[in-house]
Amino acid sequence: xxxxxxxxxxxxxxxxxxxxxxxxxxxxxxxxxxxxxxxxxxxxxxxxxxxxxxxxxxxxxxxxxxxxxxxxxxxxxxxxxxxxxxxxxxxxxxxxxxxxxxxxxxxxxxxxxxxxxxxxxxxxxxxxxxxxxxxxxxxxxxxxxxxxxxxxxxxxxxxxxxxxxxxxxxxxxxxxxxxxxxxxxxxxxxxxxxxxxxxxxxxxxxxxxxxxxxxxxxxxxxxxxxxxxxxxxxxxxxxxxxxxxxxxxxxxxxxxxxxxxxxxxxxxxxxxxxxxxxxxxxxxxxxxxxxxxxxxxxxxxxxxxxxxxxxxxxxxxxxxxxxxxxxxxxxxxxxxxxxxxxxxxxxxxxxxxxxxxxxxxxxxxxxxxxxxxxxxxxxxxxxxxxxxxxxxxxxxxxxxxxxxxxxxxxxxxxxxxxxxxxxxxxxxxxxxxxxxxxx
Amino acid sequence: xxxxxxxxxxxxxxxxxxxxxxxxxxxxxxxxxxxxxxxxxxxxxxxxxxxxxxxxxxxxxxxxxxxxxxxxxxxxxxxxxxxxxxxxxxxxxxxxxxxxxxxxxxxxxxxxxxxxxxxxxxxxxxxxxxxxxxxxxxxxxxxxxxxxxxxxxxxxxxxxxxxxxxxxxxxxxxxxxxxxxxxxxxxxxxxxxxxxxxxxxxxxxxxxxxxxxxxxxxxxxxxxxxxxxxxxxxxxxxxxxxxxxxxxxxxxxxxxxxxxxxxxxxxxxxxxxxxxxxxxxxxxxxxxxxxxxxxxxxxxxxxxxxxx
Amino acid sequence: xxxxxxxxxxxxxxxxxxxxxxxxxxxxxxxxxxxxxxxxxxxxxxxxxxxxxxxxxxxxxxxxxxxxxxxxxxxxxxxxxxxxxxxxxxxxxxxxxxxxxxxxxxxxxxxxxxxxxxxxxxxxxxxxxxxxxxxxxxxxxxxxxxxxxxxxxxxxxxxxxxxxxxxxxxxxxxxxxxxxxxxxxxxxxxx
Numbered sequence: 057x058x059x060x061x062x063x064x065x066x067x068x069x070x071x072x073x074x075x076x077x078x079x080x081x082x083x084x085x086x087x088x089x090x091x092x093x094x095x096x097x098x099x100x101x102x103x104x105x106x107x108x109x110x111x112x113x114x115x116x117x118x119x120x121x122x123x124x125x126x127x128x129x130x131x132x133x134x135x136x137x138x139x140x141x142x143x144x145x146x147x148x149x150x151x152x153x154x155x156x157x158x159x160x161x162x163x164x165x166x167x168x169x170x171x172x173x174x175x176x177x178x179x180x181x182x183x184x185x186x187x188x189x190x191x192x193x194x195x196x197x198x199x200x201x202x203x204x205x206x207x208x209x210x211x212x213x214x215x216x217x218x219x220x221x222x223x224x225x226x227x228x229x230x231x232x233x234x235x236x237x238x239x240x241x242x243x244x245x246x247x248x249x250x251x252x253x254x255x256x257x258x259x260x261x262x263x264x265x266x267x268x269x270x271x272x273x274x275x276x277x278x279x280x281x282x283x284x285x286x287x288x289x290x291x292x293x294x295x296x297x298x299x300x301x302x303x304x305x306x307x308x309x310x311x312x313x314x315x316x317x318x319x320x321x322x323x324x325x326x327x328x329x330x331x332x333x334x335x336x337x338x339x340x341x342x343x344x345x346x347x348x349x350x351x352x353x354x355x356x357x358x359x360x361x362x363x364x365x366x367x368x369x370x371x372x373x374x375x376x377x378x379x380x381x382x383x384x385x386x387x388x389x390x391x392x393x394x395x396x397x398x399x400x401x402x403x404x405x406x407x408x409x410x411x412x413x414x415x416x417x418x419x420x421x422x423x424x425x426x427x428x429x430x431x432x433x434x435x436x437x438x439x440x441x442x443x444x445x446x447x448x449x450x451x452x453x454x455x456x457x458x459x460x461x462x463x464x465x466x467x468x469x470x471x472x473x474x475x476x477x478x479x480x481x482x483x484x485x486x487x488x489x490x491x492x493x494x495x
Numbered sequence: 496x497x498x499x500x501x502x503x504x505x506x507x508x509x510x511x512x513x514x515x516x517x518x519x520x521x522x523x524x525x526x527x528x529x530x531x532x533x534x535x536x537x538x539x540x541x542x543x544x545x546x547x548x549x550x551x552x553x554x555x556x557x558x559x560x561x562x563x564x565x566x567x568x569x570x571x572x573x574x575x576x577x578x579x580x581x582x583x584x585x586x587x588x589x590x591x592x593x594x595x596x597x598x599x600x601x602x603x604x605x606x607x608x609x610x611x612x613x614x615x616x617x618x619x620x621x622x623x624x625x626x627x628x629x630x631x632x633x634x635x636x637x638x639x640x641x642x643x644x645x646x647x648x649x650x651x652x653x654x655x656x657x658x659x660x661x662x663x664x665x666x667x668x669x670x671x672x673x674x675x676x677x678x679x680x681x682x683x684x685x686x687x688x689x690x691x692x693x694x695x696x697x698x699x700x701x702x703x704x705x706x707x708x709x710x711x712x713x714x715x716x717x718x719x720x721x722x723x724x725x726x727x728x729x730x731x732x733x734x735x736x737x738x739x740x741x742x743x744x745x746x747x748x749x750x751x752x753x754x755x756x757x758x759x760x761x762x763x764x765x766x767x768x769x770x771x772x773x774x775x776x777x778x779x780x781x782x783x784x785x786x787x788x789x790x791x792x793x794x795x796x797x798x799x800x801x802x803x
Numbered sequence: 804x805x806x807x808x809x810x811x812x813x814x815x816x817x818x819x820x821x822x823x824x825x826x827x828x829x830x831x832x833x834x835x836x837x838x839x840x841x842x843x844x845x846x847x848x849x850x851x852x853x854x855x856x857x858x859x860x861x862x863x864x865x866x867x868x869x870x871x872x873x874x875x876x877x878x879x880x881x882x883x884x885x886x887x888x889x890x891x892x893x894x895x896x897x898x899x900x901x902x903x904x905x906x907x908x909x910x911x912x913x914x915x916x917x918x919x920x921x922x923x924x925x926x927x928x929x930x931x932x933x934x935x936x937x938x939x940x941x942x943x944x945x946x947x948x949x950x951x952x953x954x955x956x957x958x959x960x961x962x963x964x965x966x967x968x969x970x971x972x973x974x975x976x977x978x979x980x981x982x983x984x985x986x987x988x989x990x991x992x993x994x
Binding site: 295325354432447 | 514626657
């Protein structure tokens, strides 16, 4: 698939030969994640998070299937099936529920780091635009899945979250309300909405898995990117995925799972909201309706629009919220700098870190009650978010002075382990034909 | 083309946000939001030490949990249901099967059932396999009996409130007269008739009258003096148990899994280092990984009798 | 995870390299085995969650009030969501059961073996035909009790006698007698 010096698949065991002649699955695995996939030798730990995300998709699917054996998708019985049956009576039910609940959070943590890696290192640039866009499709599917999953326990936040999110659609003139009623199967979240969300929540992760396969496939055509953004030139630039990156991914996944285990076993409700332990009550709105933490930045963008300028503020909010993700699809064409990696784009780097801080602040703004101070911060940060991608990046990519790139990956590795291991942004600026990182 | 449109869209969004920001700031300056009594006088929960706190939390203090259950049975269960807890779960508090059977059949509210002969709705004594029967048959009855307020189910209350057991404890011991300075500052915020002032409650005025009022309201079987403070602590501990019955197993499994993952990660890391060591060393020492260079080096080293 | 063939270094030929290989192999094997054991252990909750949950197990004993069942009558009740036949045998039915030669039975059992001492008239069995699981007729008033005066299964014609033992038809075993005990002369606890 990628490079001509990739080790060829040569099955020795007669059973593997038999299988390979009839269905080349082992061959595909060999060339996808085995010794037959050459990978740049200089990947740093920011490259581990794709595998971590994949592991969490698996964890979510496995725990989800098993939880579905006990879950009751009726408006009367859902809360009890989760909090009584599963949490108390089902053998290891509490473990499966907490693992699934926190697995979603850790899945998002891994995916967010993975996305920001892509933003910094220009992974979205040619020829990997489709990898990037498939990734965004995965992210959108994840958001839909997570939203619907959160509704299933039918707690207060489940119900009111469903109310708010389906309420977005009514912001659109004319078609909005009919679409909302169609989505819900009623005028408010009720039995009809619950059972269909359960059905779709079970379905979408498999759609995600299929898109993940496409995502990896699309990546393996040009091969993986690397921290320098310089293309692979020859054999010296790469190492076979197995055993080098299986080992690196392997231990790192273990460490990440350790953090996950500590949260799941010792603070399982830390990332959640207490109000979801109150059964849903359509007649009583909670003091503050907030989604789960991974939606907070978007919630902040939504709430930031408070003034009816030409369009109602609610519609602005909804449009901006959807746009904030949709604009990412256009990133390869907004940022057309031929230099991929932020390591060699000092001006870009500064704005990148501003974006990181901005998104964190947006998260803070979206996670609490809308006080005037929070609103103001949210508005400033939301404005920066849009300006960053739509105005600043195109300008920066057009006018910046980039640092000279190393002539090849192995050159950059040769001239210091520091280049290979440097956390993002620590490459110093020097003149000369080769970027020599400080030791 | 994309960039032109993007540029405009970006400016539009930023512009509308700026307008929102400016109008928001202007509103704040011209008519600052009135301070709310709730914001100023609401108190965070008091500190409460429970055996179930922390990494090593457990339910070994069964004496306290049983006292808490006694408080629930004799005081709270008049209005509050415990619908998610089964009588058989009381085994976790150290009660024997026979005791549980008696607690269930003696429980003052019976389980709704059908008369096996006439088919009419009736009630029967609870069995250990039943959940705690609700004091009221439905929400309407509950509100009717409580001044239109609905006493919440207590099974998950310590997970459903910020502060958990400490919140419950603070609430139960926090009933007091409305402070004079509150009335001075917010004359409209006088506690309405039928409500009770409690600064630990989010809205400051709670419909529940203070349930624990006198020492000795409950006579503890183990002889512990039943002060209001003690009863509040005990019932808070009990309610932490009802919300987290799996806590001890969870912590035990947590330790095993965490230690396992720690060891597995360390082993994995060492294996990773070893696998990469050769690759890194080859680049560092011999330059590009040309097989001839490598072979040359190895031969030279073998000649010198130096380990490769 | 033998790394000899897969590393990008080329053939290993030196002795000292060999020892490094053994150490490397050991660490890799250790790491992978550890991960493998962990994965298998992680399967445990996934398997165990399908076993009956605590609420199902709690319903595993049922108390039945038999005070209203007259001799010659029977009631159908439930235990573990399965039908249970509780029959009060008449002296004639007891005599009929005792008169059968045990060696002629497909599943040899005496009536005494299938009842509790002192309560020989109380025949408590599952109402599940041991052939393929239908609920036999005969417990209710007026139901077909078959030629042996016990129970008759309409699905494939299994016929049980007054002690609910299989006499004719495809069923291999007598109707199952569950674990039960008399809590009092009028109350039986099954399970």
